[in-house]
Amino acid sequence: SAVISQKPSRDICQRGTSLTIQCQVDSQVTMMFWYRQQPGQSLTLIATANQGSEATYESGFVIDKFPISRPNLTFSTLTVSNMSPEDSSIYLCSVEESGTEAFFGQGTRLTVV
Amino acid sequence: AQSVTQLGSHVSVSEGALVLLRCNYSSSVPPYLFWYVQYPNQGLQLLLKYTSAATLVKGINGFEAEFKKSETSFHLTKPSAHMSDAAEYFCAVSSNTGGFKTIFGAGTRLFVKA
Numbered sequence: 001s002a003v004i005s006q007k008p009s010r011d012i013c014q015r016g017t018s019l020t021i022q023c024q025v026d027s028q029v030t031m032m033f034w035y036r037q038q039p040g041q042s043l044t045l046i047a048t049a050n051q052g053s054e055a056t057y058e059s060g061f062v063i064d065k066f067p068i069s070r071p072n073l074t075f076s077t078l079t080v081s082n083m084s085p086e087d088s089s090i091y092l093c094s095v096e097e098s099g100t101e102a103f104f105g106q107g108t109r110l111t112v113v
Numbered sequence: 114a115q116s117v118t119q120l121g122s123h124v125s126v127s128e129g130a131l132v133l134l135r136c137n138y139s140s141s142v143p144p145y146l147f148w149y150v151q152y153p154n155q156g157l158q159l160l161l162k163y164t165s166a167a168t169l170v171k172g173i174n175g176f177e178a179e180f181k182k183s184e185t186s187f188h189l190t191k192p193s194a195h196m197s198d199a200a201e202y203f204c205a206v207s208s209n210t211g212g213f214k215t216i217f218g219a220g221t222r223l224f225v226k227a
Contacts, residue, residue, distance in 0.1 A: 031213060042203060043157075043217040092157070096213040101147070101164075102205075106156040 002027055002095050004105035012111045013083055020079045021108045023093030028073035033094040033102070034066070043092065049076045083112045115140045115206045117218035125224040132176075132191040134221050136204030139185065146187040147205040147215070148178055157203070163187060174198070199225045 003026040013019050023032065034046040047055040047068055055068040069077045080087050090107040120135040138144055148160040161172025168180040178189045187204060204218040 033214065042220045045214055045216065048214060094215065096215075101145075101159065101162055102207065102213070102215045104157045 001101075002029065002103045004093055004095060004103060006093055006105035006108050008108055009106065010109040010111075012113060015084050015112055017083055018079055018081045019083065019110060020077050021091055021093075023076045023078070023105060025074045025095050029095040030073070031096050032070065032076045033096075034068065034076075034078045035092040035094060035104075037090040037092065037107070039088070046078070046091075080110065083110075085112045088112045115144065115208065115214075115216050117204050117206050117216055119202075119204050119218035119221050121221055122219065123222050123224065125226060126194045127226045128196055129193050132189070132194045132198065132223065134189040134202050134204075134223065136178075136187045136189065136218060137185050138187060138204070138206045140206055140208060142208045145207045146178075146180060147207070148172065148176065148187075148189045149203045149205060149217075150174075151201045151203065151220075153200075160189070160202075194223075194225045196225050196227065199223055 005024045007022045032049045035043040037043045045058050046061045047057045049055045049068050049070040051070045051073050067079045088111050090109050092107045093105040094102045096102050116139045118137045146163040149157045150160050151157050160176050161170045163170050163180045171177045176191045178187050180187050201220050201222050203220045205215050207213050207215040
């Protein structure tokens with residue numbers, strides 16, 4: 001199974017600033033996914049990131065707010081831009097493997113003050 | 114489009130009692146179905162998955178789920194609850210088309226009473 005490392009594991013940020021979250025996978029994967037889990041809520045898919053193309057965003061999420069990079073088959077970043085307290089969430093990176101299962105990183109716990 | 118509905122945001126059982134967490138799905142293509150568990154302040158852990166093989170799927174920690182196409186259901190059960198089962202449980206659906214996006218249900222928090 002894929003091993004996913006996310007950095008940072010947690011951060012406290014001032015409103016109006018931006019945070020970039022890194023996701024590193026120990027194997028090459030075609031698709032990487034970014035999710036948000038707001039306090040007490042389920043996981044919501046933000047976007048799908050393919051290497052060599054622009055990310056595909058889900059309804060309610062836009063590139064200006066959540067720019068994503070995917071420079072190679074083992075790495076991706078998600079930036080949370082111009083943060084507000086409503087952005088306080090856990091952000092999770094996920095990859096698909098073997099066409100049957102998604103694996104998740106431990107997440108980045110973001111608090112915006 | 115795919116979606117998942119989990120019936121009951123909270124379920125409370127006594128230790129030793131049957132655990133039943135309900136999940137119904139909607140999918141226009143053959144689905145892959147999953148149950149994940151999340152303990153407080155921890156990441157997601159896969160309990161079990163259905164990927165078009167046997168309809169009764171056994172997972173870790175004594176959990177199992179049965180895929181019922183006619184009912185579009187994938188309910189999670191465990192014969193005897195343990196205190197350590199208290200957690201948040203998420204049902205999820207994906208497919209091998211459209212990029213394998215995993216869509217999650219709202220989650221069910223399981224409480225286990227001594």
